[in-house]
Amino acid sequence: MPQYLYPLLLLACPIGMGLMMWFMTRGGLHASRRGTSIGSPAAHSELNELRKEVAEFRAPQKDTRGSL
Known part of the structure; x- marks a missing residue:
């Protein structure tokens, strides 16, 4: 194997x-330009829905912790 290929092989992974x-x-920058940024109304409504789901999942856990 020619000697000049060894440095190229060593640099292939980092490059x-x-x-x-x-x-x-x-x-990631392109996704924010398409209107899916954090400040968009669609993102806020999705975030609110996810917060409701998390609250629903955590509600039974709070009930069981209180009875201990």
């Missing part, structure tokens, strides 16, 4: 990881 991280952060 690949850096590229993946860069692409993933760019993908």
